[in-house]
Amino acid sequence: MNNTLLSLTIAILFGIGTFLILRRDIVRVIIGLSVLSHAVNLLIVSTGAFAGTKVPIITDDGGHGAAEATGAIFTDSLNQGILAPVTEAGQHVDFVDPLVQALVLTAIVISLAITAFILILAYRIYEEYGTTDIRELRRLRG
């Protein structure tokens, strides 16, 4: 579904995330990274929502059986130019690709782990440097 509102939301989230990453406060940088990761997650989910196309589900026989006869099941075929789920063919169906939801779950779990690590790191930096101002973190002059 090429939903304009969804695209706009993702774009605004990307903007907010980028803005926050460029702030001076470490905590804001971390919140910015969080917002950015959610923007990416929304983007991934949005790539898996379709309407009026074939469904990308594999049947038991590898997509060469009864289910294919209805024309609702997606099987990729290079000869017919069917390469992606986004192909207008067959009857109208609204569906959500289940694979992207698995991808987004993985991405969420990974960003959870990294956020936990970076928050602890920020706390230790605050203990060592006595500030959360990111401009003070230049002892290495890198």
Add this chain to the structure above:
Amino acid sequence: MNLSTHIPIILIATPILVAALMILLRKQPGMQKAISIAVSFAMLVLSIILLSQVWSGGIQAYELGEWGKYGIILVADLLSSGMVVLTSFVSFLSLIYSLDYIERKSLSASYYPLFSLLVAGLNGSFLTGDIFNLFVFFEILLLSSCGLVVANEQGGVTKSSDKMEATFKYLVLNMISSFVMLVAVASLYATTGTLNMADISVKLSAMSAAGTLPWHVFAIALMFVVVFGNKAAIFPLHYWLPDVHPTAPSPISAMLSGVLIKVGAYGMLRVFFLIFIDTLDIFKPVIMYLALATIVVGAISAVAQTDVKRLLAYSSVSQIGYVFLGISFGSIYGITAALVYLVNHAVAKSMLFLTSGGIIHHAGTRDMRKMGGMVDSSPLMSLMFLVGAMSIAGMPPLGGFIAKFSLFDAGIGEQYYFAIGIALFFAIFTLFYMFRAMLLMFWGEKRDVEKYGEYSNHGTSLLMSLPIVVLALTVVAFGIYAEPLIALANATAHQILDPQPYIDAVLVRVVR
């Protein structure tokens, strides 16, 4: 069950299981030590077996869960199995080195498990044939390397606040690059409807043949340049490397500089020559000029350094530029040269970082101005540093010479005179900064004892010098008897430039 067909998954699953076991065994350091060394050695043997299987029997595809191309597939071709051998070799030696180098408490509490996870992440990202899986393994190796950078070494030369600052920069930059990678993977999935790299390749070439290649494929390819460029620290994205590699403990610096930045070069070779072949005409010059800028910036910055590990880190930046230069030629000879360069740099630079650990142990500081005359008190380290420095600088009897020679020869054969001119000029810089470090640290007067104190008299232990000597022998062997490495690299380059066998190995199989 035939074990030899399951080597790809064993190489990934074993380190993950060992990592869990190490956490449970943290009260028994002796057992941890025995198990991790034994497993690391077993991985080295298994990876060599895998490479010889692939060499004689062709590309191996290993299905996880028998889902065919719709599931995750591990693919071992010459490139990935060769990189796995390199990883296992460097990580085995680094692990032996770290037994005496890392502080006891840090070693058993967090070092062993994270090191195993790092190896799992590296092996996984080399062996996987699924682009989202590649992202997952990137994250595994990113997080575990962050944990390892903050590990404490014995003696405590590096302040922990420095380590945290470096880790923060590393983590933030790499998080942003992993978001870029996720966007790229999601767009690729929306375009082709698959995550399997071979399948994506087939579909994109079909689109390209039909003339319907969407324009955003070029944008996706650019995102992958950013992602792998950030991992490999090429020019505009290299700023984290000279902070992270020096502050990490020396065996971890060896892993980071030896193997981890090579993941970027591997990803570039895999993704661009398999998936984005049709965009290469546009991106070859981009990669080439980025590589040249990397060479220039790294070499000029390295000349001015006073910190020995920082110098080596900037040298890594400069040297990875040469690898990318070879990749950007895009010919068989160019890629062969890039691979030979990659292996030689990995071995020589890990050796130099391990040696610098011994030097720092001995001198009690990382500042080269506070060293001097160490050839008397630490002759082994100075000999080893000389071997490494000569190899990096490209002096004839050692591996670096073969690498630089074949790279420049490939460039001249392809008539990239301007690029080769710049690369050659800054190769002289390499010679200069390496021997400047050598002079400052080992030759000349002994340092002012009243001002900086006496050198510590505990020399490097056997467990620390053994890996360095083994790596030095490898460097010499690659220089004197280079034919097997060049033959392997040449066969790998043929495989990279002709992706059809890879695609056949992955796709021609029955689904369930």
